[in-house]
Amino acid sequence: MENKALGVRKGTWTKEEDFLLKKCIEKYGEGKWHQVPLRAGLNRCRKSCRLRWLNYLRPNIKRGCFTKDEVDLIIRLHKLLGNKWSLIAGRLPGRTANDVKNFWNTHIEKKLVAIGQRRKENVQKSITITNTKIIKPRPRTFSKLYITCPNETTNAHNLPNSCVENPKNKQQPSSNATFTCTTSSSKEEADECIRWWNDLLEATEINGELGASTLIWENHKTLSSGPRDVDNYITQSDHQFGSLLDDANVWETVNLDG
DNA sequence: AATGCAAACAACCGCCTATTG
DNA sequence: ACAATAGGCGGTTGTTTGCAT
Numbered sequence: 242m243e244n245k246a247l248g249v250r251k252g253t254w255t256k257e258e259d260f261l262l263k264k265c266i267e268k269y270g271e272g273k274w275h276q277v278p279l280r281a282g283l284n285r286c287r288k289s290c291r292l293r294w295l296n297y298l299r300p301n302i303k304r305g306c307f308t309k310d311e312v313d314l315i316i317r318l319h320k321l322l323g324n325k326w327s328l329i330a331g332r333l334p335g336r337t338a339n340d341v342k343n344f345w346n347t348h349i350e351k352k353l354v355a356i357g358q359r360r361k362e363n364v365q366k367s368i369t370i371t372n373t374k375i376i377k378p379r380p381r382t383f384s385k386l387y388i389t390c391p392n393e394t395t396n397a398h399n400l401p402n403s404c405v406e407n408p409k410n411k412q413q414p415s416s417n418a419t420f421t422c423t424t425s426s427s428k429e430e431a432d433e434c435i436r437w438w439n440d441l442l443e444a445t446e447i448n449g450e451l452g453a454s455t456l457i458w459e460n461h462k463t464l465s466s467g468p469r470d471v472d473n474y475i476t477q478s479d480h481q482f483g484s485l486l487d488d489a490n491v492w493e494t495v496n497l498d499g
Numbered sequence: 500a501a502t503g504c505a506a507a508c509a510a511c512c513g514c515c516t517a518t519t520g
Numbered sequence: 521a522c523a524a525t526a527g528g529c530g531g532t533t534g535t536t537t538g539c540a541t
Contacts, residue, residue, distance in 0.1 A: 251511070253535075275526060287526075292510065295528095327529060342530075343508055 250284045254293055258283055262290055263298050296339045303335030307344055315341060316349065 254262075265281035271294070274287040283290060296302075307315070311333055318329045326338035326345075333341065 253509070272527090286511095288512090288528090289510075291527075296509075324530065338529075339509075346531095347507060 249278070249286045249289070251289070254297075258285070259293070259298060262293060266294055266298070292339075296337045301335050302337065307336075311336065315345065319345065319349075 261281045261283055262277070265277055265283075269276075269280055274291045277283070277287060277290045278285050281290070285293075314332060315329060318332060322328050324342075326342040330336050330338040330341045
């Protein structure tokens with residue numbers, strides 16, 4: 242398409258290109274992406290420039306392991322929103338939609354598929370699955386990380402001190418509304434926002450997903466620092482993690498030994 | 500040391516929606 | 521009302537990295 246038509250450069254960005262793009266954004270600000278390649282002196286298409294900035298060069302981007310809180314939030318938001326990566330990422334300070342999507346695809350989705358298959362096999366083998374422990378979910382609160390807006394320069398991905406509906410969304414269905422961070426808000430607005438998110442997350446809190454997120458997080462840490470023994474991990478934990486797949490309103494611990 | 504493989508992640512592609520003239 | 525354009529998103533692919541053999 243446009244890339245082919247213009248014969249622009251593709252593939253991995255060089256340090257020089259990064260430098261030029263960064264300088265350009267610092268000088269002219271974000272937006273007007275069609276003008277960026279020309280302004281920056283880059284032989285890249287507008288989309289490539291935008292993506293590179295949003296996913297890699299933008300300040301405050303957090304890299305490295307996802308925290309347990311983040312994994313927890315991702316799972317519950319995904320349950321609620323589906324593959325709306327940008328919306329999910331919007332609730333994770335410093336994380337990009339691409340990061341979240343990659344994390345989901347590499348750490349969570351595979352896990353779900355593997356567990357689904359194992360469960361199928363177990364059913365076929367007529368292994369008895371019994372509930373051995375029921376733990377009622379505790380009331381949830383946000384960690385401070387998610388409810389503070391530390392300074393004026395905080396980017397829009399931080400959870401808000403207050404949330405105001407983005408005017409851009411006025412023509413969209415309310416379920417798709419996104420929120421932007423402002424620093425000139427009242428306490429009532431902040432409380433309302435926190436209530437809204439609490440209600441939303443409460444609605445998704447089923448099936449022991451907190452336990453599941455812990456397992457994913459622990460696995461993520463292990464895999465990030467040690468051997469990638471995924472299959473072994475699955476064997477050890479899928480009887481607990483598998484509760485994600487159920488619809489019961491309990492934290493189910495199953496006994497696969499029959 | 501060389502090779503193969505899988506995981507992780509960066510980047511591209513195609514499509515959709517909003518905006519503008 | 522319509523077409524052209526830009527911004528944005530999700531799915532997919534390509535590349536890099538690190539481990540096992």
